[in-house]
Amino acid sequence: MAAGKELNPTEYIGHHLTHDAQPLFGEGGFWTLNVDSLSVSILLGFIGLGFLWWIVRGATSGVPNRRQAFVELLFGFVDDQAKGIFKHGDRSKFVAPAALTVFVWVLLMNAMDFLPVDIIAMGTQHVSEHGFRIVPTADVNTTFALALSVWVLMIVFSIQAKGLGGWLHELFFSPFGKWLLPANFLFNLIEYVSKPLSHSLRLYGNMYAGELIFLLLWMLAAAGIGWAGLAFLLGWGWAIFHILIVVLQAYIFMMLTIVYFAMAYEHH
Amino acid sequence: MNINISLFAQAAVFAAFIWFTVRFVWPPLLRAIEARQKQIADGLAAAEKGKQSLEASGKQAEKVIQEARARASEIIGQAEKRDAQMIEEAKSAAKAEGEREKAAAKADIQQEVARAREQLRGQVAALAVAGAEKILRREVDAKAHAELLDGIKKQL
Numbered sequence: 001m002a003a004g005k006e007l008n009p010t011e012y013i014g015h016h017l018t019h020d021a022q023p024l025f026g027e028g029g030f031w032t033l034n035v036d037s038l039s040v041s042i043l044l045g046f047i048g049l050g051f052l053w054w055i056v057r058g059a060t061s062g063v064p065n066r067r068q069a070f071v072e073l074l075f076g077f078v079d080d081q082a083k084g085i086f087k088h089g090d091r092s093k094f095v096a097p098a099a100l101t102v103f104v105w106v107l108l109m110n111a112m113d114f115l116p117v118d119i120i121a122m123g124t125q126h127v128s129e130h131g132f133r134i135v136p137t138a139d140v141n142t143t144f145a146l147a148l149s150v151w152v153l154m155i156v157f158s159i160q161a162k163g164l165g166g167w168l169h170e171l172f173f174s175p176f177g178k179w180l181l182p183a184n185f186l187f188n189l190i191e192y193v194s195k196p197l198s199h200s201l202r203l204y205g206n207m208y209a210g211e212l213i214f215l216l217l218w219m220l221a222a223a224g225i226g227w228a229g230l231a232f233l234l235g236w237g238w239a240i241f242h243i244l245i246v247v248l249q250a251y252i253f254m255m256l257t258i259v260y261f262a263m264a265y266e267h268h
Numbered sequence: 269m270n271i272n273i274s275l276f277a278q279a280a281v282f283a284a285f286i287w288f289t290v291r292f293v294w295p296p297l298l299r300a301i302e303a304r305q306k307q308i309a310d311g312l313a314a315a316e317k318g319k320q321s322l323e324a325s326g327k328q329a330e331k332v333i334q335e336a337r338a339r340a341s342e343i344i345g346q347a348e349k350r351d352a353q354m355i356e357e358a359k360s361a362a363k364a365e366g367e368r369e370k371a372a373a374k375a376d377i378q379q380e381v382a383r384a385r386e387q388l389r390g391q392v393a394a395l396a397v398a399g400a401e402k403i404l405r406r407e408v409d410a411k412a413h414a415e416l417l418d419g420i421k422k423q424l
Contacts (some may be wrong), residue, residue, distance in 0.1 A: 024273065034274040041278060045285045049293060056296045061303030068300075075297050097294035101286045136278075141271060145278030 012222075013215050016117055018131030019139065020124075034139055036128065041136035044108040052104065078103055078254070085258045088161070088265035095261045098153075099254050102146065106203070107250035109136040113210050114239060114246075118218060137249075138207040140200070147200035150257050154195075157264035170267075199256050206249045210242050393421040 007015060020036035021028065055071045064072060082096040112135045124132035136142045159167045171188050172181050217238065221231035397417060 021270075021272070028272075030272050032270070032272040032274070033277060034272065038274055038277050038281070042281055045281065049285055049288055052289075052293045056293050056300075059297050059300035061300045061307060064300075071297065072301060075294075075301070092294060092298055094290055097290040098286045100294065101282075101289040105282075105285060139274070141274035142278050144271065145275045146282055148275070149279045149282050 009219050012219055013212070015131055016121070016215050017133065017211075020128035020130065020132045034133075034141055036124075036132045036134065037136040037139040037142050040112060040134050041105070041109055041142060044112070044136070045105050048104040048108045049101065052100075074104070075100070081255060082258050085255070086262045086265075088262060095258060098261070099258050102150075102257050103250055103254040106137060106146070106253050107247065109142070110203075110207055110246040110250055112136070113138070113207060113214070113242060117211075117214065133211075135207055135211055137203055138211045140204045143200035143204040144196070146203075146253070147196040150199065150260055151192075151196040154260045154264045155192075157261060161265045162267065195260060199253070199260070203249050203253050206245055210238075210245060213238055389421055389424050392424050393417060396420055 019034040021032045022035050023029075024031040024033055052071055052074075055067050059068055059071075078100045079091075079096050082091045082099050086095045115134060117134070120134055121132065124134070133139065155167075162170065172185050174184060175187065176184050214235065217231045217235045220234075221228040
Protein backbone atom coordinates (compact mmCIF):
# COMPACT_ATOMS: atom_id res chain seq x y z
CA MET A 1 0.00 0.00 0.00
CA ALA A 2 2.75 2.32 0.99
CA ALA A 3 4.45 1.49 -2.24
CA GLY A 4 1.62 3.30 -4.02
CA LYS A 5 0.20 0.46 -6.10
CA GLU A 6 -3.05 -1.37 -5.40
CA LEU A 7 -2.69 -4.48 -3.25
CA ASN A 8 -5.22 -7.24 -2.79
CA PRO A 9 -6.03 -8.19 0.83
CA THR A 10 -3.64 -11.13 0.94
CA GLU A 11 -0.84 -9.02 -0.40
CA TYR A 12 -1.65 -6.23 2.06
CA ILE A 13 -1.50 -8.51 5.06
CA GLY A 14 1.46 -10.42 3.69
CA HIS A 15 3.26 -7.16 3.15
CA HIS A 16 2.73 -6.01 6.71
CA LEU A 17 3.74 -9.38 8.09
CA THR A 18 7.03 -9.52 6.22
CA HIS A 19 10.17 -8.93 8.20
CA ASP A 20 12.94 -6.69 7.07
CA ALA A 21 15.16 -9.76 6.84
CA GLN A 22 18.72 -9.22 5.75
CA PRO A 23 20.82 -12.26 4.87
CA LEU A 24 24.25 -12.12 6.45
CA PHE A 25 25.90 -14.71 4.19
CA GLY A 26 24.76 -15.55 0.67
CA GLU A 27 21.24 -16.94 0.64
CA GLY A 28 20.64 -16.28 4.28
CA GLY A 29 18.53 -19.12 5.64
CA PHE A 30 19.45 -19.38 9.28
CA TRP A 31 21.98 -16.61 8.81
CA THR A 32 19.27 -14.03 8.29
CA LEU A 33 18.86 -11.07 10.59
CA ASN A 34 15.44 -9.53 11.23
CA VAL A 35 16.71 -5.99 11.22
CA ASP A 36 13.30 -4.52 12.03
CA SER A 37 12.72 -6.48 15.25
CA LEU A 38 16.28 -6.04 16.35
CA SER A 39 16.51 -2.31 15.71
CA VAL A 40 13.12 -1.49 17.23
CA SER A 41 13.79 -3.63 20.29
CA ILE A 42 17.20 -2.05 20.84
CA LEU A 43 15.71 1.42 20.42
CA LEU A 44 12.92 0.63 22.89
CA GLY A 45 15.36 -0.88 25.35
CA PHE A 46 17.42 2.29 25.22
CA ILE A 47 14.34 4.45 25.65
CA GLY A 48 12.87 2.45 28.52
CA LEU A 49 16.01 1.62 30.45
CA GLY A 50 17.55 4.97 29.54
CA PHE A 51 14.58 6.71 31.10
CA LEU A 52 14.94 4.62 34.24
CA TRP A 53 18.67 5.28 34.34
CA TRP A 54 18.14 9.01 33.91
CA ILE A 55 15.69 9.14 36.85
CA VAL A 56 17.63 6.75 39.02
CA ARG A 57 20.89 8.65 38.64
CA GLY A 58 19.31 11.67 40.32
CA ALA A 59 17.27 9.62 42.78
CA THR A 60 16.96 11.17 46.20
CA SER A 61 16.15 9.46 49.45
CA GLY A 62 14.24 12.57 50.44
CA VAL A 63 10.95 13.64 48.95
CA PRO A 64 10.84 12.23 45.40
CA ASN A 65 9.59 14.27 42.48
CA ARG A 66 6.83 12.92 40.26
CA ARG A 67 9.14 11.20 37.80
CA GLN A 68 11.00 9.45 40.56
CA ALA A 69 7.74 8.53 42.27
CA PHE A 70 6.59 6.95 39.03
CA VAL A 71 9.80 4.95 38.66
CA GLU A 72 9.60 3.94 42.32
CA LEU A 73 6.05 2.78 41.77
CA LEU A 74 7.28 0.56 38.95
CA PHE A 75 10.21 -0.56 41.09
CA GLY A 76 7.92 -1.41 43.98
CA PHE A 77 5.53 -3.27 41.73
CA VAL A 78 8.26 -5.49 40.30
CA ASP A 79 9.99 -5.90 43.65
CA ASP A 80 6.75 -6.98 45.32
CA GLN A 81 6.22 -9.66 42.69
CA ALA A 82 9.79 -10.86 43.07
CA LYS A 83 9.47 -10.82 46.87
CA GLY A 84 6.34 -12.94 46.71
CA ILE A 85 7.82 -15.60 44.46
CA PHE A 86 11.58 -15.64 44.85
CA LYS A 87 12.55 -16.59 48.40
CA HIS A 88 15.97 -18.07 47.78
CA GLY A 89 18.40 -15.33 48.63
CA ASP A 90 18.91 -11.72 47.70
CA ARG A 91 16.48 -10.97 44.90
CA SER A 92 18.06 -7.55 44.36
CA LYS A 93 21.24 -9.15 43.08
CA PHE A 94 19.77 -10.44 39.88
CA VAL A 95 16.19 -11.71 39.81
CA ALA A 96 14.34 -8.48 40.57
CA PRO A 97 16.36 -6.24 38.20
CA ALA A 98 16.10 -8.88 35.50
CA ALA A 99 12.34 -8.95 36.02
CA LEU A 100 12.25 -5.16 35.77
CA THR A 101 14.18 -5.32 32.51
CA VAL A 102 11.80 -7.92 31.13
CA PHE A 103 8.71 -6.02 32.17
CA VAL A 104 9.77 -2.63 30.86
CA TRP A 105 11.22 -3.95 27.65
CA VAL A 106 8.42 -6.34 26.79
CA LEU A 107 5.80 -3.75 27.69
CA LEU A 108 7.35 -1.21 25.33
CA MET A 109 7.78 -3.77 22.55
CA ASN A 110 4.17 -4.88 22.95
CA ALA A 111 3.01 -1.29 22.98
CA MET A 112 4.33 -0.83 19.45
CA ASP A 113 1.14 -2.59 18.44
CA PHE A 114 -0.75 0.64 19.14
CA LEU A 115 1.10 2.56 16.46
CA PRO A 116 -0.90 2.69 13.24
CA VAL A 117 0.97 0.38 10.89
CA ASP A 118 0.27 2.22 7.65
CA ILE A 119 1.40 5.61 8.97
CA ILE A 120 4.58 4.08 10.38
CA ALA A 121 5.09 2.35 7.04
CA MET A 122 5.25 5.77 5.36
CA GLY A 123 8.51 6.27 7.18
CA THR A 124 9.83 2.75 7.25
CA GLN A 125 9.32 2.17 3.53
CA HIS A 126 12.36 4.33 2.98
CA VAL A 127 14.36 1.85 5.05
CA SER A 128 12.87 -1.34 3.74
CA GLU A 129 10.49 -1.57 0.81
CA HIS A 130 9.57 -5.16 1.46
CA GLY A 131 8.25 -4.78 4.93
CA PHE A 132 9.14 -3.48 8.32
CA ARG A 133 7.43 -4.93 11.38
CA ILE A 134 7.51 -2.63 14.35
CA VAL A 135 6.27 -5.07 17.01
CA PRO A 136 9.37 -7.02 18.03
CA THR A 137 7.38 -9.34 20.29
CA ALA A 138 5.28 -10.43 17.30
CA ASP A 139 8.52 -11.90 16.01
CA VAL A 140 9.05 -15.41 17.29
CA ASN A 141 12.79 -14.82 17.33
CA THR A 142 12.45 -12.12 19.96
CA THR A 143 10.17 -14.08 22.27
CA PHE A 144 12.27 -17.20 21.90
CA ALA A 145 15.42 -15.19 22.56
CA LEU A 146 13.97 -13.96 25.84
CA ALA A 147 12.44 -17.26 26.86
CA LEU A 148 15.56 -19.28 26.01
CA SER A 149 17.79 -16.80 27.85
CA VAL A 150 15.61 -17.25 30.91
CA TRP A 151 15.67 -21.01 30.37
CA VAL A 152 19.46 -21.18 30.13
CA LEU A 153 19.80 -18.99 33.22
CA MET A 154 17.32 -21.22 35.01
CA ILE A 155 19.45 -24.30 34.31
CA VAL A 156 22.63 -22.46 35.26
CA PHE A 157 21.12 -21.29 38.54
CA SER A 158 19.78 -24.76 39.20
CA ILE A 159 23.23 -26.30 38.75
CA GLN A 160 24.75 -23.52 40.85
CA ALA A 161 22.30 -24.17 43.66
CA LYS A 162 22.34 -27.96 43.67
CA GLY A 163 25.64 -28.82 42.00
CA LEU A 164 25.86 -30.69 38.73
CA GLY A 165 25.34 -34.00 40.54
CA GLY A 166 22.33 -32.73 42.38
CA TRP A 167 20.84 -31.35 39.20
CA LEU A 168 21.37 -34.61 37.29
CA HIS A 169 20.04 -36.57 40.23
CA GLU A 170 16.90 -34.51 40.20
CA LEU A 171 16.63 -34.94 36.46
CA PHE A 172 16.52 -38.72 36.78
CA PHE A 173 15.21 -39.45 40.28
CA SER A 174 12.37 -37.02 40.79
CA PRO A 175 9.47 -36.81 41.05
CA PHE A 176 8.74 -40.57 41.16
CA GLY A 177 11.84 -42.05 42.83
CA LYS A 178 14.50 -44.39 41.48
CA TRP A 179 12.17 -47.22 40.31
CA LEU A 180 10.67 -45.04 37.60
CA LEU A 181 13.91 -43.57 36.33
CA PRO A 182 12.98 -43.39 32.62
CA ALA A 183 9.61 -41.91 33.45
CA ASN A 184 11.29 -39.31 35.62
CA PHE A 185 13.67 -38.36 32.87
CA LEU A 186 10.90 -38.17 30.29
CA PHE A 187 8.76 -36.16 32.67
CA ASN A 188 11.55 -33.66 33.37
CA LEU A 189 12.48 -33.48 29.71
CA ILE A 190 8.93 -32.56 28.76
CA GLU A 191 8.90 -29.99 31.51
CA TYR A 192 12.16 -28.48 30.32
CA VAL A 193 10.94 -28.35 26.73
CA SER A 194 7.50 -27.02 27.53
CA LYS A 195 8.72 -24.17 29.72
CA PRO A 196 10.42 -22.03 27.05
CA LEU A 197 7.80 -22.98 24.49
CA SER A 198 4.84 -21.86 26.56
CA HIS A 199 6.80 -18.88 27.81
CA SER A 200 7.63 -17.56 24.37
CA LEU A 201 4.69 -18.70 22.28
CA ARG A 202 2.14 -17.20 24.65
CA LEU A 203 3.59 -13.76 24.14
CA TYR A 204 4.24 -14.25 20.45
CA GLY A 205 0.73 -15.57 19.78
CA ASN A 206 -0.97 -12.74 21.60
CA MET A 207 1.00 -10.02 19.89
CA TYR A 208 0.84 -11.61 16.47
CA ALA A 209 -2.92 -12.03 16.75
CA GLY A 210 -3.27 -8.44 17.92
CA GLU A 211 -1.33 -7.22 14.95
CA LEU A 212 -3.34 -9.39 12.57
CA ILE A 213 -6.67 -8.15 13.87
CA PHE A 214 -5.57 -4.55 13.40
CA LEU A 215 -4.54 -5.39 9.86
CA LEU A 216 -7.91 -7.00 9.16
CA LEU A 217 -9.68 -3.92 10.48
CA TRP A 218 -7.60 -1.58 8.31
CA MET A 219 -8.38 -3.75 5.36
CA LEU A 220 -12.05 -3.35 6.17
CA ALA A 221 -11.49 0.39 6.23
CA ALA A 222 -10.20 0.24 2.67
CA ALA A 223 -13.56 -1.11 1.46
CA GLY A 224 -15.35 2.27 1.55
CA ILE A 225 -16.18 5.25 3.68
CA GLY A 226 -18.90 3.47 5.68
CA TRP A 227 -16.65 0.53 6.29
CA ALA A 228 -13.93 2.93 7.33
CA GLY A 229 -16.24 4.28 10.04
CA LEU A 230 -16.97 0.78 11.27
CA ALA A 231 -13.28 -0.08 11.16
CA PHE A 232 -12.56 3.06 13.17
CA LEU A 233 -15.02 2.02 15.87
CA LEU A 234 -13.84 -1.58 15.96
CA GLY A 235 -10.21 -0.54 15.85
CA TRP A 236 -10.85 1.86 18.72
CA GLY A 237 -12.48 -0.91 20.75
CA TRP A 238 -9.76 -3.39 19.91
CA ALA A 239 -7.05 -0.89 20.83
CA ILE A 240 -8.61 -0.37 24.24
CA PHE A 241 -8.90 -4.10 24.76
CA HIS A 242 -5.38 -4.45 23.49
CA ILE A 243 -4.05 -2.13 26.21
CA LEU A 244 -5.09 -4.82 28.63
CA ILE A 245 -3.46 -7.56 26.55
CA VAL A 246 -0.23 -5.62 26.13
CA VAL A 247 0.17 -4.96 29.84
CA LEU A 248 -1.10 -8.37 30.85
CA GLN A 249 1.27 -10.23 28.53
CA ALA A 250 4.23 -8.18 29.72
CA TYR A 251 3.18 -8.91 33.28
CA ILE A 252 2.76 -12.64 32.60
CA PHE A 253 6.12 -12.80 30.86
CA MET A 254 7.77 -11.12 33.83
CA MET A 255 5.99 -13.34 36.36
CA LEU A 256 6.98 -16.50 34.52
CA THR A 257 10.56 -15.26 34.40
CA ILE A 258 10.58 -14.85 38.17
CA VAL A 259 8.81 -18.18 38.67
CA TYR A 260 11.34 -20.04 36.52
CA PHE A 261 14.24 -18.44 38.38
CA ALA A 262 12.64 -19.37 41.67
CA MET A 263 12.05 -22.96 40.50
CA ALA A 264 15.76 -23.27 39.71
CA TYR A 265 16.48 -23.03 43.42
CA GLU A 266 13.73 -25.34 44.58
CA HIS A 267 14.57 -28.87 45.61
CA HIS A 268 12.11 -31.53 44.67
CA MET B 269 7.79 -18.01 11.85
CA ASN B 270 11.41 -18.50 10.86
CA ILE B 271 13.98 -19.09 13.53
CA ASN B 272 17.18 -17.39 12.49
CA ILE B 273 20.22 -15.63 13.83
CA SER B 274 17.98 -12.82 15.11
CA LEU B 275 17.25 -15.08 18.06
CA PHE B 276 20.86 -14.99 19.17
CA ALA B 277 21.18 -11.30 18.43
CA GLN B 278 18.12 -10.61 20.55
CA ALA B 279 19.44 -12.84 23.31
CA ALA B 280 22.68 -10.86 23.33
CA VAL B 281 20.73 -7.60 23.46
CA PHE B 282 18.61 -9.00 26.28
CA ALA B 283 21.71 -10.01 28.23
CA ALA B 284 23.18 -6.55 27.77
CA PHE B 285 19.97 -4.90 28.96
CA ILE B 286 19.74 -7.15 31.99
CA TRP B 287 23.37 -6.39 32.84
CA PHE B 288 22.66 -2.69 32.51
CA THR B 289 19.64 -2.85 34.80
CA VAL B 290 21.40 -5.03 37.37
CA ARG B 291 24.42 -2.76 37.38
CA PHE B 292 23.10 0.77 36.86
CA VAL B 293 19.35 1.00 37.36
CA TRP B 294 18.38 -1.21 40.27
CA PRO B 295 21.05 -0.50 42.91
CA PRO B 296 20.84 3.32 43.03
CA LEU B 297 17.08 3.27 43.34
CA LEU B 298 17.21 0.49 45.91
CA ARG B 299 19.73 2.52 47.89
CA ALA B 300 17.55 5.64 47.71
CA ILE B 301 14.45 3.74 48.78
CA GLU B 302 16.21 1.92 51.59
CA ALA B 303 17.74 5.18 52.82
CA ARG B 304 14.27 6.72 52.83
CA GLN B 305 12.84 3.73 54.65
CA LYS B 306 15.55 4.12 57.27
CA GLN B 307 14.84 7.84 57.55
CA ILE B 308 11.16 7.16 58.04
CA ALA B 309 11.86 4.44 60.58
CA ASP B 310 14.25 6.75 62.44
CA GLY B 311 11.70 9.53 62.34
CA LEU B 312 9.01 7.27 63.72
CA ALA B 313 11.34 6.03 66.45
CA ALA B 314 12.25 9.62 67.35
CA ALA B 315 8.58 10.55 67.45
CA GLU B 316 7.88 7.59 69.69
CA LYS B 317 10.77 8.59 71.93
CA GLY B 318 9.52 12.17 72.03
CA LYS B 319 6.07 10.95 72.96
CA GLN B 320 7.49 8.84 75.75
CA SER B 321 9.61 11.67 77.13
CA LEU B 322 6.61 13.97 76.91
CA GLU B 323 4.62 11.47 78.92
CA ALA B 324 7.43 11.15 81.45
CA SER B 325 7.80 14.90 81.85
CA GLY B 326 4.03 15.21 82.13
CA LYS B 327 4.13 12.75 84.99
CA GLN B 328 7.05 14.62 86.54
CA ALA B 329 5.17 17.91 86.27
CA GLU B 330 2.12 16.31 87.84
CA LYS B 331 4.25 15.12 90.72
CA VAL B 332 5.84 18.54 91.22
CA ILE B 333 2.45 20.22 91.14
CA GLN B 334 1.08 17.80 93.67
CA GLU B 335 4.05 18.40 95.95
CA ALA B 336 3.65 22.14 95.61
CA ARG B 337 -0.02 21.84 96.32
CA ALA B 338 0.62 19.77 99.41
CA ARG B 339 3.28 22.20 100.55
CA ALA B 340 0.99 25.18 99.93
CA SER B 341 -1.86 23.67 101.92
CA GLU B 342 0.58 22.85 104.68
CA ILE B 343 1.79 26.44 104.71
CA ILE B 344 -1.77 27.73 104.71
CA GLY B 345 -2.60 25.41 107.57
CA GLN B 346 0.38 26.65 109.51
CA ALA B 347 -0.51 30.24 108.78
CA GLU B 348 -4.05 29.72 109.94
CA LYS B 349 -2.83 28.10 113.08
CA ARG B 350 -0.41 30.92 113.68
CA ASP B 351 -3.14 33.43 112.97
CA ALA B 352 -5.43 31.94 115.53
CA GLN B 353 -2.61 31.79 117.98
CA MET B 354 -1.73 35.44 117.43
CA ILE B 355 -5.30 36.51 117.84
CA GLU B 356 -5.50 34.48 121.04
CA GLU B 357 -2.28 36.02 122.28
CA ALA B 358 -3.44 39.51 121.45
CA LYS B 359 -6.72 38.83 123.14
CA SER B 360 -5.13 37.61 126.32
CA ALA B 361 -2.60 40.46 126.26
CA ALA B 362 -5.41 42.96 125.86
CA LYS B 363 -7.33 41.32 128.64
CA ALA B 364 -4.33 41.42 130.96
CA GLU B 365 -3.70 45.04 130.09
CA GLY B 366 -7.31 45.87 130.80
CA GLU B 367 -7.16 44.10 134.13
CA ARG B 368 -4.02 45.93 134.99
CA GLU B 369 -5.48 49.32 134.08
CA LYS B 370 -8.63 48.55 135.96
CA ALA B 371 -6.64 47.64 139.04
CA ALA B 372 -4.53 50.77 138.77
CA ALA B 373 -7.66 52.90 138.40
CA LYS B 374 -9.20 51.19 141.40
CA ALA B 375 -6.09 51.84 143.47
CA ASP B 376 -6.08 55.47 142.38
CA ILE B 377 -9.69 55.84 143.33
CA GLN B 378 -9.12 54.26 146.72
CA GLN B 379 -6.15 56.52 147.28
CA GLU B 380 -8.23 59.56 146.35
CA VAL B 381 -11.00 58.41 148.63
CA ALA B 382 -8.59 57.83 151.45
CA ARG B 383 -7.00 61.22 150.94
CA ALA B 384 -10.34 62.95 150.75
CA ARG B 385 -11.44 61.11 153.81
CA GLU B 386 -8.28 62.19 155.64
CA GLN B 387 -8.83 65.80 154.61
CA LEU B 388 -12.42 65.68 155.56
CA ARG B 389 -11.55 64.10 158.84
CA GLY B 390 -9.02 66.88 159.57
CA GLN B 391 -11.47 69.58 158.61
CA VAL B 392 -14.26 68.03 160.64
CA ALA B 393 -11.94 67.73 163.58
CA ALA B 394 -10.94 71.38 163.23
CA LEU B 395 -14.58 72.30 162.82
CA ALA B 396 -15.53 70.28 165.84
CA VAL B 397 -12.77 71.83 167.91
CA ALA B 398 -13.78 75.30 166.76
CA GLY B 399 -17.42 74.49 167.49
CA ALA B 400 -16.55 73.14 170.92
CA GLU B 401 -14.44 76.22 171.65
CA LYS B 402 -17.34 78.38 170.78
CA ILE B 403 -19.72 76.33 172.78
CA LEU B 404 -17.53 76.14 175.85
CA ARG B 405 -16.32 79.72 175.51
CA ARG B 406 -13.31 78.78 177.20
CA GLU B 407 -9.88 77.94 176.33
CA VAL B 408 -9.35 74.44 175.66
CA ASP B 409 -6.07 73.08 176.21
CA ALA B 410 -5.28 71.56 172.93
CA LYS B 411 -2.59 69.56 174.47
CA ALA B 412 -4.81 68.33 177.29
CA HIS B 413 -7.54 67.42 175.03
CA ALA B 414 -5.47 66.10 172.17
CA GLU B 415 -6.28 62.57 173.21
CA LEU B 416 -9.96 63.31 173.22
CA LEU B 417 -9.78 65.12 169.90
CA ASP B 418 -7.91 62.29 168.29
CA GLY B 419 -10.61 59.94 169.58
CA ILE B 420 -13.24 62.05 167.92
CA LYS B 421 -11.20 62.30 164.76
CA LYS B 422 -11.01 58.55 164.60
CA GLN B 423 -14.69 58.13 165.05
CA LEU B 424 -15.46 60.41 162.20
